[in-house]
Amino acid sequence: EAGVTQFPSHSVIEKGQTVTLRCDPISGHDNLYWYRRVMGKEIKFLLHFVKESKQDESGMPNNRFLAERTGGTYSTLKVQPAELEDSGVYFCASSLSPPATYEQYFGPGTRLTVT
């Protein structure tokens, strides 16, 4: 069974540009999470989808970040326009339901560098 996959693995963009990160969860996992780790700091929660609905988006830093999960399968996280402080590693995770019961499986992350 394939694990959580993320694309791209690395992205280098200039300040002001747009970047879209993609996450493919494990098949059958209704729950999908995005987390971010800024260098030297803790991994921080961004948001949680249950199928195509945003269950909790309290961790989204500002309105430059837009997450979608059309059809309840893969998810995209768009940053527009990107700022220097958006640099970091973006992790995606997925789990079965209910989310409080099941383990989260993480992808390898996308390393975003904004110059």
Next chain:
Amino acid sequence: AQSVTQLDSQVPVFEEAPVELRCNYSSSVSVYLFWYVQYPNQGLQLLLKYLSGSTLVESINGFEAEFNKSQTSFHLRKPSVHISDTAEYFCAVRNRGSTLGRLYFGRGTQLTVWP
């Protein structure tokens, strides 16, 4: 609100030596506790977890962690490390009363095992 403190960002040890990675947490509510491990170029993997019952939990590869409620700690230990244990280790908590799966992480501890 929950917060997790990992006191050591880097822990270098020699092969076959014992190791302890420290984790303390702060929370106004009861929590579940987790240790995740990230090997190079891979996603985070669940190493072990404390949900209830015995405060001493073990992993399949020889790590153990003990939940200490009075000290709000969940330190990770291994009596004899291998070079293959070199990885970054993350302590995390989740709100016990929540139906959601949001995790709160520490900053991570890089364990490097030298021959």
